[in-house]
Amino acid sequence: MNPIETKKKGKGRNKIEIKRIDKEANRQVCFSKRRQGLFKKANELCTLCGAEVTIIVFSIAGKPYSFGHPSVDHVLQRFLNVPGTSEFSRSAATTSFDPLNEELAYLCKKLEEERNKSRALKVAQKALSPVSNSFLWDINLSLMGMEELTEYEKVLLEHQAIISQLARQSCCHAPVIRQIDGSSMAEVGEADYLLLQQQWQNYELA
Amino acid sequence: MNPIETKKKGKGRNKIEIKRIDKEANRQVCFSKRRQGLFKKANELCTLCGAEVTIIVFSIAGKPYSFGHPSVDHVLQRFLNVPGTSEFSRSAATTSFDPLNEELAYLCKKLEEERNKSRALKVAQKALSPVSNSFLWDINLSLMGMEELTEYEKVLLEHQAIISQLARQSCCHAPVIRQIDGSSMAEVGEADYLLLQQQWQNYELA
DNA sequence: AAGGCTATCATTAGCTT
DNA sequence: AAAGCTAATGATAGCCT
Numbered sequence: 001m002n003p004i005e006t007k008k009k010g011k012g013r014n015k016i017e018i019k020r021i022d023k024e025a026n027r028q029v030c031f032s033k034r035r036q037g038l039f040k041k042a043n044e045l046c047t048l049c050g051a052e053v054t055i056i057v058f059s060i061a062g063k064p065y066s067f068g069h070p071s072v073d074h075v076l077q078r079f080l081n082v083p084g085t086s087e088f089s090r091s092a093a094t095t096s097f098d099p100l101n102e103e104l105a106y107l108c109k110k111l112e113e114e115r116n117k118s119r120a121l122k123v124a125q126k127a128l129s130p131v132s133n134s135f136l137w138d139i140n141l142s143l144m145g146m147e148e149l150t151e152y153e154k155v156l157l158e159h160q161a162i163i164s165q166l167a168r169q170s171c172c173h174a175p176v177i178r179q180i181d182g183s184s185m186a187e188v189g190e191a192d193y194l195l196l197q198q199q200w201q202n203y204e205l206a
Numbered sequence: 207m208n209p210i211e212t213k214k215k216g217k218g219r220n221k222i223e224i225k226r227i228d229k230e231a232n233r234q235v236c237f238s239k240r241r242q243g244l245f246k247k248a249n250e251l252c253t254l255c256g257a258e259v260t261i262i263v264f265s266i267a268g269k270p271y272s273f274g275h276p277s278v279d280h281v282l283q284r285f286l287n288v289p290g291t292s293e294f295s296r297s298a299a300t301t302s303f304d305p306l307n308e309e310l311a312y313l314c315k316k317l318e319e320e321r322n323k324s325r326a327l328k329v330a331q332k333a334l335s336p337v338s339n340s341f342l343w344d345i346n347l348s349l350m351g352m353e354e355l356t357e358y359e360k361v362l363l364e365h366q367a368i369i370s371q372l373a374r375q376s377c378c379h380a381p382v383i384r385q386i387d388g389s390s391m392a393e394v395g396e397a398d399y400l401l402l403q404q405q406w407q408n409y410e411l412a
Numbered sequence: 413a414a415g416g417c418t419a420t421c422a423t424t425a426g427c428t429t
Numbered sequence: 430a431a432a433g434c435t436a437a438t439g440a441t442a443g444c445c446t
Binding site for chain 1: 413414417418419420421422423
Binding site: 414415416417418419420421422423424425426427428429 | 431435436437438439442443444446
Protein backbone atom coordinates (compact mmCIF):
# COMPACT_ATOMS: atom_id res chain seq x y z
CA MET A 1 0.00 0.00 0.00
CA ASN A 2 1.47 3.32 -1.03
CA PRO A 3 1.09 5.83 1.85
CA ILE A 4 1.30 8.80 -0.54
CA GLU A 5 -1.30 7.63 -2.90
CA THR A 6 -4.24 7.35 -0.58
CA LYS A 7 -6.73 6.75 -3.27
CA LYS A 8 -10.30 7.29 -2.18
CA LYS A 9 -12.98 4.81 -2.79
CA GLY A 10 -15.52 5.73 -5.39
CA LYS A 11 -18.20 6.41 -2.85
CA GLY A 12 -18.52 9.02 -0.18
CA ARG A 13 -17.60 12.65 -0.25
CA ASN A 14 -14.29 14.11 -1.36
CA LYS A 15 -12.96 17.39 -0.11
CA ILE A 16 -13.34 20.01 -2.79
CA GLU A 17 -11.64 23.32 -3.37
CA ILE A 18 -13.89 26.36 -3.23
CA LYS A 19 -13.50 27.61 -6.78
CA ARG A 20 -15.71 27.70 -9.82
CA ILE A 21 -16.80 24.25 -10.92
CA ASP A 22 -15.89 23.93 -14.55
CA LYS A 23 -18.03 21.00 -15.56
CA GLU A 24 -21.48 22.39 -16.18
CA ALA A 25 -23.44 19.30 -15.18
CA ASN A 26 -21.66 19.10 -11.87
CA ARG A 27 -22.10 22.83 -11.33
CA GLN A 28 -25.84 22.60 -11.84
CA VAL A 29 -26.23 19.69 -9.49
CA CYS A 30 -24.09 21.42 -6.92
CA PHE A 31 -26.12 24.62 -7.30
CA SER A 32 -29.38 22.84 -6.76
CA LYS A 33 -28.19 20.89 -3.74
CA ARG A 34 -26.41 23.76 -2.07
CA ARG A 35 -29.24 26.19 -2.67
CA GLN A 36 -31.58 23.82 -0.89
CA GLY A 37 -29.07 23.50 1.90
CA LEU A 38 -28.72 27.26 2.16
CA PHE A 39 -32.49 27.78 2.40
CA LYS A 40 -32.73 25.04 4.99
CA LYS A 41 -30.06 26.71 7.06
CA ALA A 42 -31.84 30.03 6.75
CA ASN A 43 -35.09 28.47 7.86
CA GLU A 44 -33.39 26.96 10.87
CA LEU A 45 -31.88 30.30 11.75
CA CYS A 46 -35.33 31.88 11.67
CA THR A 47 -36.90 29.18 13.77
CA LEU A 48 -34.13 28.80 16.29
CA CYS A 49 -33.28 32.44 16.79
CA GLY A 50 -36.43 34.33 15.85
CA ALA A 51 -34.63 36.09 13.04
CA GLU A 52 -36.16 37.54 9.89
CA VAL A 53 -34.28 36.44 6.79
CA THR A 54 -34.56 36.82 3.07
CA ILE A 55 -32.30 35.26 0.47
CA ILE A 56 -32.30 36.05 -3.22
CA VAL A 57 -30.32 33.84 -5.57
CA PHE A 58 -29.72 34.11 -9.28
CA SER A 59 -28.44 30.98 -10.95
CA ILE A 60 -25.78 31.30 -13.58
CA ALA A 61 -28.61 30.89 -16.08
CA GLY A 62 -30.34 33.93 -14.59
CA LYS A 63 -33.19 32.14 -12.90
CA PRO A 64 -34.21 33.75 -9.61
CA TYR A 65 -34.89 31.84 -6.43
CA SER A 66 -35.87 33.36 -3.15
CA PHE A 67 -36.45 32.55 0.45
CA GLY A 68 -38.10 34.81 2.97
CA HIS A 69 -39.49 34.69 6.44
CA PRO A 70 -42.00 36.04 7.16
CA SER A 71 -41.82 37.09 3.50
CA VAL A 72 -39.32 38.40 1.01
CA ASP A 73 -41.21 41.64 0.71
CA HIS A 74 -41.47 42.11 4.43
CA VAL A 75 -37.75 41.83 4.97
CA LEU A 76 -36.91 43.91 1.92
CA GLN A 77 -39.26 46.66 2.97
CA ARG A 78 -37.76 46.68 6.37
CA PHE A 79 -34.27 46.74 4.96
CA LEU A 80 -34.96 49.45 2.43
CA ASN A 81 -36.57 51.62 5.05
CA VAL A 82 -33.47 51.63 7.15
CA PRO A 83 -31.68 54.85 6.29
CA GLY A 84 -28.48 54.23 4.45
CA THR A 85 -28.82 50.51 3.98
CA SER A 86 -29.35 50.64 0.28
CA GLU A 87 -28.52 53.36 -2.13
CA PHE A 88 -31.55 52.97 -4.31
CA SER A 89 -33.93 52.90 -1.43
CA ARG A 90 -34.26 56.62 -1.83
CA SER A 91 -32.55 57.68 -5.00
CA ALA A 92 -31.22 55.59 -7.81
CA ALA A 93 -30.00 58.70 -9.53
CA THR A 94 -26.57 59.31 -8.21
CA THR A 95 -25.98 62.87 -9.17
CA SER A 96 -22.71 64.67 -8.80
CA PHE A 97 -22.59 64.24 -5.05
CA ASP A 98 -22.02 61.10 -3.12
CA PRO A 99 -25.42 60.19 -1.65
CA LEU A 100 -23.96 58.45 1.33
CA ASN A 101 -21.79 61.32 2.36
CA GLU A 102 -24.60 63.68 1.58
CA GLU A 103 -26.89 61.78 3.85
CA LEU A 104 -24.33 61.65 6.56
CA ALA A 105 -23.66 65.37 6.36
CA TYR A 106 -27.36 66.08 6.31
CA LEU A 107 -28.12 64.00 9.32
CA CYS A 108 -25.18 65.35 11.25
CA LYS A 109 -26.28 68.85 10.47
CA LYS A 110 -29.81 68.17 11.58
CA LEU A 111 -28.61 66.52 14.71
CA GLU A 112 -26.43 69.49 15.41
CA GLU A 113 -29.45 71.73 15.04
CA GLU A 114 -31.40 69.61 17.43
CA ARG A 115 -28.51 69.76 19.76
CA ASN A 116 -28.52 73.54 19.74
CA LYS A 117 -32.22 73.61 20.36
CA SER A 118 -31.94 71.72 23.59
CA ARG A 119 -29.39 73.76 25.44
CA ALA A 120 -31.00 73.23 28.78
CA LEU A 121 -30.15 69.61 28.60
CA LYS A 122 -26.46 70.17 28.25
CA VAL A 123 -26.34 70.47 31.99
CA ALA A 124 -27.44 66.93 32.33
CA GLN A 125 -24.84 65.79 29.85
CA LYS A 126 -22.03 67.69 31.48
CA ALA A 127 -22.89 66.27 34.84
CA LEU A 128 -22.08 62.90 33.48
CA SER A 129 -18.72 61.41 32.79
CA PRO A 130 -17.48 62.54 29.40
CA VAL A 131 -15.86 59.21 28.85
CA SER A 132 -18.78 57.07 29.71
CA ASN A 133 -22.13 57.00 28.00
CA SER A 134 -23.59 55.10 30.87
CA PHE A 135 -26.09 57.87 31.40
CA LEU A 136 -27.86 56.48 28.41
CA TRP A 137 -29.06 53.69 30.57
CA ASP A 138 -31.00 56.23 32.53
CA ILE A 139 -33.33 56.79 29.65
CA ASN A 140 -36.64 55.72 30.92
CA LEU A 141 -38.62 54.20 28.12
CA SER A 142 -41.47 53.43 30.42
CA LEU A 143 -42.24 57.11 30.74
CA MET A 144 -42.79 57.47 27.04
CA GLY A 145 -46.07 56.94 25.34
CA MET A 146 -46.35 54.98 22.14
CA GLU A 147 -46.17 58.09 20.01
CA GLU A 148 -43.04 59.21 21.70
CA LEU A 149 -41.57 55.78 21.44
CA THR A 150 -42.22 55.77 17.74
CA GLU A 151 -40.40 59.03 17.31
CA TYR A 152 -37.62 57.82 19.51
CA GLU A 153 -37.31 54.71 17.40
CA LYS A 154 -36.76 56.86 14.33
CA VAL A 155 -33.95 58.62 16.08
CA LEU A 156 -32.44 55.31 17.02
CA LEU A 157 -32.52 54.20 13.42
CA GLU A 158 -30.91 57.40 12.24
CA HIS A 159 -28.21 57.24 14.82
CA GLN A 160 -27.58 53.65 13.96
CA ALA A 161 -27.27 54.51 10.31
CA ILE A 162 -24.80 57.22 11.08
CA ILE A 163 -22.77 54.96 13.26
CA SER A 164 -22.71 52.36 10.54
CA GLN A 165 -21.53 55.00 8.11
CA LEU A 166 -18.78 56.04 10.42
CA ALA A 167 -17.79 52.45 10.95
CA ARG A 168 -17.71 51.98 7.20
CA GLN A 169 -15.56 55.01 6.63
CA SER A 170 -13.15 54.23 9.39
CA CYS A 171 -12.56 50.68 8.30
CA CYS A 172 -12.38 49.61 4.74
CA HIS A 173 -14.55 49.95 1.69
CA ALA A 174 -15.82 46.46 1.91
CA PRO A 175 -19.59 46.37 2.23
CA VAL A 176 -20.28 46.56 5.92
CA ILE A 177 -22.47 43.86 7.28
CA ARG A 178 -25.23 45.89 8.79
CA GLN A 179 -27.60 45.23 11.48
CA ILE A 180 -31.04 46.12 12.96
CA ASP A 181 -33.79 43.03 13.73
CA GLY A 182 -35.88 40.10 13.17
CA SER A 183 -38.60 35.06 8.31
CA SER A 184 -41.61 33.79 4.11
CA MET A 185 -40.54 31.67 1.60
CA ALA A 186 -41.24 32.79 -1.90
CA GLU A 187 -39.57 30.15 -3.94
CA VAL A 188 -39.93 31.10 -7.54
CA GLY A 189 -40.10 27.44 -8.26
CA GLU A 190 -42.06 24.87 -6.36
CA ALA A 191 -39.40 22.83 -4.67
CA ASP A 192 -39.42 24.53 -1.33
CA TYR A 193 -43.05 24.45 -0.38
CA LEU A 194 -42.33 21.45 1.76
CA LEU A 195 -39.78 23.40 3.68
CA LEU A 196 -42.22 26.25 4.09
CA GLN A 197 -44.87 23.98 5.42
CA GLN A 198 -42.43 22.50 7.85
CA GLN A 199 -41.43 25.95 8.91
CA TRP A 200 -44.96 27.08 9.63
CA GLN A 201 -45.71 23.91 11.46
CA ASN A 202 -42.80 24.71 13.69
CA TYR A 203 -44.19 28.17 14.29
CA GLU A 204 -47.62 26.94 15.07
CA LEU A 205 -46.16 24.60 17.60
CA ALA A 206 -44.10 27.30 19.19
CA MET B 207 -25.35 1.05 33.30
CA ASN B 208 -28.83 2.01 32.59
CA PRO B 209 -29.49 1.47 28.91
CA ILE B 210 -32.33 3.96 28.99
CA GLU B 211 -30.40 6.80 30.49
CA THR B 212 -27.74 7.37 27.85
CA LYS B 213 -26.32 10.51 29.40
CA LYS B 214 -24.07 12.53 27.12
CA LYS B 215 -20.68 13.77 28.09
CA GLY B 216 -20.34 17.50 28.71
CA LYS B 217 -18.37 18.04 25.55
CA GLY B 218 -19.30 17.68 21.97
CA ARG B 219 -22.44 18.55 20.13
CA ASN B 220 -25.88 17.37 21.04
CA LYS B 221 -28.67 17.01 18.59
CA ILE B 222 -31.09 19.88 18.96
CA GLU B 223 -34.68 20.28 18.01
CA ILE B 224 -35.38 23.02 15.46
CA LYS B 225 -37.56 25.27 17.53
CA ARG B 226 -37.10 28.63 19.16
CA ILE B 227 -34.27 28.67 21.68
CA ASP B 228 -35.68 29.99 24.90
CA LYS B 229 -32.52 30.91 26.72
CA GLU B 230 -31.50 34.28 25.41
CA ALA B 231 -27.75 33.89 25.82
CA ASN B 232 -27.78 30.62 23.93
CA ARG B 233 -30.00 32.11 21.25
CA GLN B 234 -27.61 34.95 20.71
CA VAL B 235 -24.59 32.72 20.42
CA CYS B 236 -26.46 30.41 18.10
CA PHE B 237 -27.56 33.35 15.98
CA SER B 238 -24.07 34.67 15.65
CA LYS B 239 -22.55 31.31 14.78
CA ARG B 240 -25.26 30.24 12.36
CA ARG B 241 -25.38 33.59 10.64
CA GLN B 242 -21.69 33.32 9.95
CA GLY B 243 -22.21 29.79 8.73
CA LEU B 244 -25.05 30.91 6.46
CA PHE B 245 -22.97 33.68 4.91
CA LYS B 246 -20.08 31.32 4.41
CA LYS B 247 -22.36 28.85 2.62
CA ALA B 248 -23.70 31.64 0.45
CA ASN B 249 -20.22 32.72 -0.44
CA GLU B 250 -19.32 29.16 -1.39
CA LEU B 251 -22.42 28.92 -3.57
CA CYS B 252 -21.37 32.06 -5.40
CA THR B 253 -17.84 30.91 -5.94
CA LEU B 254 -18.58 27.32 -6.84
CA CYS B 255 -21.59 27.87 -9.07
CA GLY B 256 -21.22 31.44 -10.32
CA ALA B 257 -24.45 32.46 -8.66
CA GLU B 258 -25.44 35.92 -7.47
CA VAL B 259 -26.75 35.91 -3.95
CA THR B 260 -27.89 38.38 -1.37
CA ILE B 261 -29.00 37.66 2.15
CA ILE B 262 -30.63 40.08 4.53
CA VAL B 263 -31.02 39.09 8.15
CA PHE B 264 -32.68 40.92 10.99
CA SER B 265 -31.74 39.70 14.41
CA ILE B 266 -34.43 39.43 17.03
CA ALA B 267 -33.00 42.64 18.42
CA GLY B 268 -33.69 44.39 15.13
CA LYS B 269 -30.16 44.60 13.92
CA PRO B 270 -29.68 44.11 10.17
CA TYR B 271 -26.93 42.02 8.64
CA SER B 272 -26.43 41.55 4.96
CA PHE B 273 -24.43 39.54 2.48
CA GLY B 274 -24.23 40.24 -1.19
CA HIS B 275 -22.33 39.14 -4.22
CA PRO B 276 -21.47 41.06 -6.21
CA SER B 277 -23.36 43.42 -3.91
CA VAL B 278 -26.64 43.58 -2.04
CA ASP B 279 -27.84 46.43 -4.19
CA HIS B 280 -26.90 44.71 -7.42
CA VAL B 281 -28.90 41.59 -6.59
CA LEU B 282 -31.83 43.53 -5.16
CA GLN B 283 -31.98 45.73 -8.22
CA ARG B 284 -31.94 42.71 -10.46
CA PHE B 285 -34.61 41.00 -8.40
CA LEU B 286 -36.88 44.00 -8.21
CA ASN B 287 -36.70 44.43 -11.95
CA VAL B 288 -37.95 40.90 -12.50
CA PRO B 289 -41.68 41.27 -13.19
CA GLY B 290 -43.83 39.74 -10.51
CA THR B 291 -41.12 38.82 -8.07
CA SER B 292 -42.05 41.38 -5.50
CA GLU B 293 -45.13 43.37 -4.75
CA PHE B 294 -43.38 46.65 -4.54
CA SER B 295 -41.10 45.92 -7.44
CA ARG B 296 -42.99 48.18 -9.77
CA SER B 297 -43.03 51.17 -7.55
CA ALA B 298 -39.45 50.75 -6.51
CA ALA B 299 -38.30 50.31 -10.05
CA THR B 300 -40.36 53.05 -11.65
CA THR B 301 -40.10 55.79 -9.09
CA SER B 302 -36.36 55.57 -9.10
CA PHE B 303 -36.40 56.72 -12.67
CA ASP B 304 -37.33 60.21 -11.62
CA PRO B 305 -34.39 61.59 -9.68
CA LEU B 306 -35.94 64.96 -8.94
CA ASN B 307 -39.12 63.57 -7.49
CA GLU B 308 -37.20 60.96 -5.61
CA GLU B 309 -34.87 63.43 -4.06
CA LEU B 310 -37.73 65.77 -3.27
CA ALA B 311 -39.67 62.97 -1.61
CA TYR B 312 -36.61 62.08 0.38
CA LEU B 313 -36.10 65.60 1.60
CA CYS B 314 -39.75 65.95 2.50
CA LYS B 315 -39.63 62.76 4.43
CA LYS B 316 -36.57 63.87 6.29
CA LEU B 317 -38.10 67.22 7.02
CA GLU B 318 -41.18 65.60 8.41
CA GLU B 319 -39.10 63.36 10.57
CA GLU B 320 -37.21 66.33 11.92
CA ARG B 321 -40.45 68.10 12.71
CA ASN B 322 -41.73 65.05 14.53
CA LYS B 323 -38.49 64.81 16.37
CA SER B 324 -38.69 68.41 17.50
CA ARG B 325 -42.23 67.84 18.61
CA ALA B 326 -41.21 64.81 20.58
CA LEU B 327 -38.43 66.81 22.11
CA LYS B 328 -40.76 69.52 23.27
CA VAL B 329 -43.11 66.98 24.74
CA ALA B 330 -40.24 65.34 26.50
CA GLN B 331 -38.93 68.59 27.89
CA LYS B 332 -42.31 69.50 29.22
CA ALA B 333 -43.42 66.20 30.57
CA LEU B 334 -40.39 64.47 31.89
CA SER B 335 -38.88 64.71 35.30
CA PRO B 336 -35.37 66.13 35.93
CA VAL B 337 -34.10 62.72 35.00
CA SER B 338 -35.08 63.42 31.49
CA ASN B 339 -34.83 61.39 28.37
CA SER B 340 -34.62 64.42 26.21
CA PHE B 341 -30.92 64.97 26.60
CA LEU B 342 -30.72 62.15 24.15
CA TRP B 343 -31.30 64.59 21.34
CA ASP B 344 -28.25 66.40 22.51
CA ILE B 345 -25.93 63.55 21.72
CA ASN B 346 -23.39 64.59 19.20
CA LEU B 347 -22.20 61.56 17.33
CA SER B 348 -19.41 63.42 15.65
CA LEU B 349 -17.75 63.98 18.99
CA MET B 350 -17.60 60.30 19.83
CA GLY B 351 -14.75 58.01 19.06
CA MET B 352 -15.29 54.59 17.62
CA GLU B 353 -15.23 52.98 21.01
CA GLU B 354 -17.87 55.30 22.32
CA LEU B 355 -19.92 54.87 19.18
CA THR B 356 -19.79 51.14 19.60
CA GLU B 357 -21.05 51.43 23.12
CA TYR B 358 -23.73 53.81 22.03
CA GLU B 359 -24.77 51.46 19.27
CA LYS B 360 -25.33 48.77 21.84
CA VAL B 361 -27.67 51.03 23.72
CA LEU B 362 -29.53 51.88 20.52
CA LEU B 363 -30.05 48.24 19.76
CA GLU B 364 -31.30 47.43 23.18
CA HIS B 365 -33.72 50.29 23.10
CA GLN B 366 -34.86 49.27 19.68
CA ALA B 367 -35.53 45.79 20.91
CA ILE B 368 -37.49 47.10 23.83
CA ILE B 369 -39.46 49.46 21.66
CA SER B 370 -40.23 46.66 19.23
CA GLN B 371 -41.48 44.58 22.06
CA LEU B 372 -43.55 47.43 23.40
CA ALA B 373 -44.99 47.97 19.98
CA ARG B 374 -45.99 44.33 19.79
CA GLN B 375 -47.67 44.62 23.14
CA SER B 376 -49.31 47.89 22.27
CA CYS B 377 -52.71 46.26 22.32
CA CYS B 378 -52.48 46.75 26.05
CA HIS B 379 -52.05 50.50 25.47
CA ALA B 380 -49.99 50.70 28.59
CA PRO B 381 -46.27 50.86 27.94
CA VAL B 382 -44.73 47.97 29.78
CA ILE B 383 -42.01 48.91 32.16
CA ARG B 384 -38.94 46.92 31.44
CA GLN B 385 -35.53 47.38 32.85
CA ILE B 386 -32.46 47.03 30.75
CA ASP B 387 -30.48 44.11 32.00
CA GLY B 388 -27.02 45.01 30.85
CA SER B 389 -26.69 42.22 28.37
CA SER B 390 -25.56 43.62 25.12
CA MET B 391 -27.11 42.57 21.85
CA ALA B 392 -24.73 44.42 19.67
CA GLU B 393 -22.31 42.67 17.46
CA VAL B 394 -20.43 45.11 15.36
CA GLY B 395 -19.14 42.08 13.65
CA GLU B 396 -15.45 41.79 13.56
CA ALA B 397 -15.97 38.22 12.59
CA ASP B 398 -18.05 39.56 9.74
CA TYR B 399 -15.20 41.68 8.55
CA LEU B 400 -13.03 38.61 8.47
CA LEU B 401 -15.64 36.81 6.46
CA LEU B 402 -15.93 39.76 4.14
CA GLN B 403 -12.23 40.05 3.71
CA GLN B 404 -12.13 36.39 2.90
CA GLN B 405 -15.00 36.90 0.52
CA TRP B 406 -13.31 39.74 -1.26
CA GLN B 407 -10.08 37.87 -1.46
CA ASN B 408 -11.92 35.05 -3.10
CA TYR B 409 -13.49 37.42 -5.57
CA GLU B 410 -10.25 39.08 -6.39
CA LEU B 411 -8.84 35.70 -7.15
CA ALA B 412 -11.76 34.74 -9.27
C1' DA C 413 -32.51 14.75 -15.25
C1' DA C 414 -33.98 13.80 -10.52
C1' DG C 415 -33.72 11.40 -6.40
C1' DG C 416 -31.29 8.00 -3.19
C1' DC C 417 -27.09 6.37 -1.00
C1' DT C 418 -22.98 6.90 2.04
C1' DA C 419 -18.20 7.92 3.15
C1' DT C 420 -16.21 11.84 4.15
C1' DC C 421 -15.87 16.56 5.20
C1' DA C 422 -18.10 20.65 7.53
C1' DT C 423 -20.75 22.82 11.06
C1' DT C 424 -21.85 23.57 15.53
C1' DA C 425 -23.88 22.91 20.83
C1' DG C 426 -22.13 22.80 24.90
C1' DC C 427 -18.39 23.65 27.38
C1' DT C 428 -14.04 25.94 28.98
C1' DT C 429 -10.87 29.97 29.73
C1' DA D 430 -18.20 38.71 26.13
C1' DA D 431 -15.50 36.70 22.93
C1' DA D 432 -12.63 33.10 21.27
C1' DG D 433 -11.18 28.22 21.30
C1' DC D 434 -12.17 23.23 21.83
C1' DT D 435 -14.27 18.76 20.74
C1' DA D 436 -17.48 15.27 19.99
C1' DA D 437 -21.54 14.84 17.72
C1' DT D 438 -24.66 15.89 14.31
C1' DG D 439 -25.33 17.71 9.69
C1' DA D 440 -24.26 18.54 4.75
C1' DT D 441 -22.82 16.90 0.48
C1' DA D 442 -19.53 14.95 -3.80
C1' DG D 443 -19.42 11.31 -6.27
C1' DC D 444 -21.71 7.54 -7.55
C1' DC D 445 -25.72 4.72 -8.64
C1' DT D 446 -30.39 3.96 -10.17
